[in-house]
Amino acid sequence: MTMNVADARSSEPRISTTGKTDKPASDREMLVLRGQGLAKSFGATKALRDFSFDLRSGEVHTIQGENGSGKSTLVKVLAGVHTPDSGTIEIDGHLLKQMSSPFQSLQNGIGTVFQEVLVVGPQSVLQNVWLGSDGLFKVRYGHEERVAKATAVLNDLLGLVPDLEAPVETLSLSDRQACSIARALLRDPAVLILDEATSALDVATRDRLFDILRTRAERGKSVLFISHRMDEVTEISDRVTVMRLGETVGTLNRAEATPARLVQLMTGSDVSSEPRKRAATKSKTQRVLLEARSIALLPGRQPINLTVQAGEMIGLAGLEGHGQEALLRALGGGVTSSGEIMMHSQGNTAVVRNETEASKHGIAYVPRERKTEALFLPLSVLDNFALPTLKQDTKGGLLWPAQSRKRFFDLAKRLGIRYNDADAPVSTLSGGNQQKIVMARWLAADPKVLLLNDPTRGVDAHTKQDLYHLLQELTDIGLAVIMISSEVDEHLALMDRVLVMRDQEIFRELNRSEMSRTSIVSAFFGKVEQ
Amino acid sequence: MGSVETIRSQLQIWFRSSVFAVLLTVFLLLITAFLNPWILAPASWAILLGTFAPFAIAAMASTPAIVSGGGGIDISIGPLMALIGIVFVKVLLPNGLGAPWFSIPIMLAMGTAVGMFNGIVIAQFRYPPVITTMSVNFVLTGISLAVAPIPIAAIPNWTSQLAHWIGPIPGSLLTIGLPVLIWVGLKKTAFNRTLFAVGADDATAFSAGIDVVRTRIVAYGLGGLFAGIGAIALTALLQSADATQGGQYTLLAIAAVALGGTTLNGGRGTLRGAVFGAAAIFLLQDVLTALDVPSTWLRSAYGAALLAGVIVGARAIMRRSGSSEAHG
Amino acid sequence: MMTQPDSQSTAARDMEGQQLPQRTLWQSVVLLQRQFPLLQILVLIAALAYGTLTMDSFLNPFSVRTMLILASLLGLAALGQTLAILVGGIDVSIPAFIVLGSTLITQITGPEGVPLGLAILVIIVLAGFCGGLSGWIAHKYSIHPLIVTLAMGSLVSGVLLGWTNANITGVAPPFLGALTRPFASTFGLPVPPVVIIWLAVGVIMAVVLKRTVFGRQLYATALNPRAADLALVRTRFIWVTVFAISAIASAMTGLLVVGFAGTANATLGDPYLFQGLAAVILGGAAPLTGAVDYWRTMLGAMIFTVLSTLLVAGGFTEADKQITFGLLILVAVGVYGREPRVKDRV
Known part of the structure; x- marks a missing residue:
């Protein structure tokens, strides 16, 4: 692997390597955070091998890399969750002692929003926004101040302030995510780390967040931004550092950071993670295997009708938590509000009432979280x-x-x-x-029908290619595959149809000719574009 | 979000947290009063409350560990109360060290120390709570048996008033009231909301900068402190050193907590629920006795009631979590 | 089979020729210990050696046979606890079911005149139903088994208490007494039948846990209930079965215990809660890694019995015993049963 990295570097002469010592002095004074040679292993797995980067004051610096490239481990090292095995972290030119808890990281001016939505469900919005700001016993902020600041920050982020006393679990996914971002913003850290923190946000909130980040930048506050959404990366980043297999590949300036270049750096030169175009299913067979009749995922939602043919491959897309998983589970005999699932084989039709029956009739559900x-x-x-x-x-x-x-x-x-x-x-x-x-x-x-819940999430490029190949093979022999994917490219390359879900309903069904990056992504946000 | 909705959700929270135990207590109290009108006479309150106090305090002492989450539970509370009581009766009193100003701090310190030991072993060294506190339960029972192999009556001392009258008020209101006061006092600090955050979601609390380990150690310590108070109430009632008297409270206390609407998954619960849960169990025994149910059948009735109680409580909680998932 | 996740040799190969992180000697010993209860065997041998050297009568036939009988009774009583601990629960109703077995067998074969075989059948059905109900309630309403089995234990022992009016008059059928008499022999072998029964149960448990679908599904349920559900394991059925087996095994132990003691009483089962738990944990049960086996519990039961014998012989009281074993459990849990860090769940 070291070879490949070297290749990538030599073939990209304009990439400025991080941690350079020949920077002008003024430039170095502007550094707020610098990590050098960071490494972290879990057992025999080296999640982070040798990662170096620097963060200037007032910049939005994006870290990009494939799933499993070590981004989350890097975030957790900077956030004090994990202690690095080797390497150093400097803040404002001072070498940090080892951090062993998020508390210490916060004390050092690093505020982190983690990938999973991290709110305490039963507690109030106010309490969630201020979580961790008190001592064990000591109340550091009075009630009025808590309410005022929380209102201000949530107003900036959401436009409309939710009831501060309502349990946070009654809020929408986007608003819950906003609460955990508000928690970090409140402390006004010199470095704000956002680890895939925008994935659950609706567009309006995300736009307001970006405005906030820009205002912060004018005050000299920095952001370390992690997102796999290319459009977000190009919109907000001043610089992009690419990592692969736990190492720094290089850092690009805004102008250089085109999606094509980034993908090339992320994947390396030997293996592409890009799915090869799958041959469309021959529509000769027309044999219906699975049929969903008026399934409602929640009471009162638009019922879903769906027929799945042998050899067909159907993609489920949408923003996180909009019902893709619920639909996939429902097709596998899971709980629905109403409607029924039928399985056809050799002229017989059977109603699928639960998971065991589904399995008996040849439906297999492969869950997401390994x-x-x-x-x-x-x-x-x-x-x-x-x-x-x-x-x-x-x-x-x-x-x-x-x-x-x-x-x-x-x-x-x-x-x-x-x-x-x-x-x-x-x-x-x-x-x-x-x-x-x-x-x-x-x-x-x-199985006759394979239900896959984001199977390529967090696996390396080789495995991805193997899986794509396998899926081609399986559909060729007549299996039907229904697959959730969080990567638009997978939908474009593999699927015969894509169902874009929004708010527990199918918002749009796109066939091969209608599928494009724009049509899929805009459907995520409730817009119909070709 | 309209205010009507807020009021309703507040009511729901209140309802599900302890109202079941409150209603059950009122219901059983009415039956008891009907069967045994004498309990309405103020004169009998002190005795009744004196018998109730050790149980109620044991239930309160079990609450913080459960609220702190992570499968937290302290089943060494009963034997801890017994041991502290035995130390008072067999060690402090005979040696002339029984004066309240001296013995109360010692008893409370003992309780807190054992509680914190549990907390350190569980939170810092990541031991499973049930097995840890059960081992400590065995050790404490063993020590009690070693100190007082046979029950021994206490020499006359100040605690007896606590099971009777102190001036115009029943003495046991003091022992029951002290944990409540401490808890209310802690609500003025950040500790309670920190504790509930840790209990509901320790990973989130940790990532927000909360010291999860220290919070849990303090929670177990607080339970131990309450157990120290419970030991005083127990001694007030028994006026003897009896190693067999602690064990019965252990699991009953946790049953009372569960009946009071505190979920054993942590993060939700009230001290009020513990007291009323204990009251319901306590009154149930009274009612059955008053109904001339032979005492040999008490135990099975209590087991059935506990089973029914936790199932009703669990159903309420399941309904709530089911409704919150729908928002996801 | 139940090895530790620490041995990551294949992963290392996967990472293209990376070196394995060096293990210290201590880590290797800990790893070995987790796979195989070396320490327990050494403790048992040391305790036996110490007893032999310091006490003349320690290895005489009577005392060896008595220790074997005590270990068998304890081991059988700890069978249910082993399974309950494996699925991540605990069963505190074991004493109640021991009392159920011992009370019913003395009451209905004696005063009520029911034939022995029918009596045993009745006991199995009753215990299985009540235990299974505990498992069902605990799983269905996700209430900690501690609470459910506490309530079920009170209910069962309470009904027995009420039914017998706290006065158990019958005596154990002579047949049961013969199973646990120290100088009884089994098919010509010079060991009491209860020991042979115990060994047979041990073999059956090993086969059930390792070589049946139920056994595989049991470990899957224990290690990751959610994944087990998604792999179409009926986890509720597993829980019901575990607690039903626990109750039946405890009730059957009750038959042997009353045979050994002669008469039944309401507290006959009490010591077995603490001792059974001690046997499971001293045997090295580590539920989080699935390293729970009945043969480990059998080893734990023997260690417990030998150490108790030594303590009693050394003039220690019941109280001292309780303190010693309480502390021993804490030490053993430190080696095996520790929970994951909070930081690994962020």
């Missing part, structure tokens, strides 16, 4: 693979592991799973191979 929803980390690779299909290996009431092993070998070869020992804990595999194990688990059940 660690929390799919894997049993201390259990062996084999056990993780075989769990839902164990019945096949049972004879006389007893399990015969040799049989699971045989089944596993075949699928492992087909999916290109790399492992040393099928009896070792699954936690010893890399993220990409873990994802393949989860796929193999459900392919072993011989």
Whole structure:
């Protein structure tokens, strides 16, 4: 990998490497934050290998990289959640002692908004905005001051101030995210870190946030911005640092940071994470496999009707939390407000009432979060693979592991799973191979319809390519695939149809000829554009 | 957001937090009063409250650990109360150290120290709370048995007033009132809202800069402090050193907390709920006795009531979390 | 099978030739200890050696057989606790079900005149139903099993108390007494039948946990209930079964305990709550990594019994025993059962 990085650098002569010592003195005085040689490992996984960057005062500096490139680990190191194994962090030219908690990071003027929406659900908006500002016993701000400041900051961010005493869990996803951003803004940190913090925001709030960031910048306050949305990156960034496999690839100025250049740097030169265009499904078969009849995800929402044909690949898109997952779960026999799911096979039609029936009729649901929803980390690779299909290996009431092993070998070869020992804990595999194990688990059940919840999230480029290839293969032999993806490029390249969801309803259905980056993304925000 | 909605959500919060226990208590109190009119006579209040006090305080002492979340629970409260009481009766009193100004601080300090020990082991060293406090429960019971192998009556001392009258008020109102006062006092500080934030979502609290470990240690310490007060109430009632008298409160107290609407998942709960939960269980026994149910059947009735109570409570909570998910 | 996530050799290979981080000797020992209870075996051997050297009568047939019987009773009583701890719960109704078994067998075979086989069947059905109900309630309403089993325990022991009017008159059927008599033999083997029963149960448990679909699903439910649900494991059924097995095993232990003691009473089961928990934890149960097995509990039960024998012989009281084992549990949990850090969940 080191070779590739060097290649990328040599082929990009205009990239200014970070941590340069030959900067003019005045320039260096403007630095508020500088990280050098940061590294952090978890067990044998080196999440961060050698990362260096600098942050000037009053700039919006974006960190870009693929999923799994170490962005989140970097954020957590700067936020005091993780202590780096090596490397240094300087603030205003002073070397920081090791930070061991977010509290210390805040004391050093770094305020962080984390990727997951982090609010305390049952507590009030006011309490959530001021969370962590008190001592253990000491009240640092009086009630009037708390209300006044929270009102001001939420007004800037939301335009309309929600009821400060309402439990924050009664707010919309976007407003909840806004509360966690407001918490960081209130403290007016010299460095504000936003880790994918805009993903849940609606457009208006995001625009207001960007205005706030620009005003802050005029006051000399800096932002470290992390987003995978290219349009956001080009809109707000002064500079962009690209990272790959836990290392700095290079830093670009605003003018140089074109999407094409960024993608090239992020992926390296050897493997593209770009999905190859999938051949459209031949519409000869016309065999309907799965049918959803007037499913309402919530009471009173527009019912969803959907027919899925053999060999078809359908994408579910939309902003986080707009019902994509609920629809996918519903198709797999999950709970809905009303409506029914039918499965057709060889002239028979069966109603699918729950997950077990769905599985029996050949519908397999592959969840999104590997660690929390799919894997049993201390259990062996084999056990993780075989769990839902164990019945096949049972004879006389007893399990015969040799049989699971045989089944596993075949699928492992087909999916290109790399492992040393099928009896070792699954936690010893890399993220990409873990994802393949989860796929193999459900392919072993011989499904007719595969429901995939963002399967390429957080896996490396190689695995992505393998998965794309597999999906092509599966649809070729007549499987239907319905897949949530957070990457617009995947929809453009792979899907026969894309359903864009908004507020628990299907807002727009786009076929191949209607699909474009603009048409998909504008549908996210409730606009119809071609 | 209209104000009507705010009022309604406030009412819901209040309703679901402890009103079940309050209603049950009032209902049982009415039945008790109907069956045994003498309890309405003020003269009997002091005795009744004196019997009730150790149980109510044990329930309050169990609350902070549960609220602090992370599966937090302290099942060493009962034996801790017993041990502190035994130390007072068998060690302090006979050696002339039983004066209130001397013994009260010692008893409270003992409780706080054991509570904080639990907190440190659980929060700092990341031990599972149930197993930790159960081990401490065994150790404390063992120490109690070693100090007082057989029950021993206390020499006359100041605590007896606390189970009777002090001037015009029942003495046990003082022991029951002290934890409430401390809790209300803490509400003036930042501690309560910090504690509830940690209990509801420790990862978020941590990421916002809250010291989760210290908050939890203080929560367990607070429970221990309340247990110290409970030990005084227990001694007031028993007037003896009896190693077998603590264990019965342990799990009953947690049952009372659960009945009072405090979820065992942390982050939600009230001290009021604990007191009324304890009152409901306490009165249930009275009612059954008054109804001439043989004392041998009390235990099963209490088990059935507890089961019914926690299920009703859990259903209320499930309905609430179900409705909040719909907003997501 | 239940190895630790720490051994990341394949991942290292995956990361294109990176070096494994060097493990210190201490880390290697801890790792080995988590996979195999080396320390427990050493403690057991040391305790046996100490007993042999300091006490003349320690290894005589009577005392060895008595220790084996005590360990068997404890081990059987701890079977349910092992499963409850595995799924991340706890079962405090074990004493009540021991009393259920011992009271019913003495009352209905004696004064009521029910045949032994039918009596045992009735006990199994009753215990299985009540235990299963605990598991169902705990799972359905997500109430901590501590609370549910506490209530169920009170209910069960309360009904027995009310029914017998706190006066259990029957005596254990002689057949049960024979199972736990120190000098009884089994099919010519010079060990009491209860020991053979215990070993057989141990073998059955090993097969059930390792070689059946139920066993695999049980570990999956224990380690990641959400993922288990999504992998179509019926987790509620698993919980119901776990607590039903726990209740049945406890009630059956009750039969043996009353056979050993001769008569039943309402507090017959009480010591087994603390001792059973101690046996599970001293055996090295680590629920968070799925390293919970019945054979570890069996080892824990033997350690507990031998150490208790030594303490009693050394003139220590019941109180001292309780303090010692309470502290021992704290030490053992420190090695195995610690929870994840808050920072790993941000």
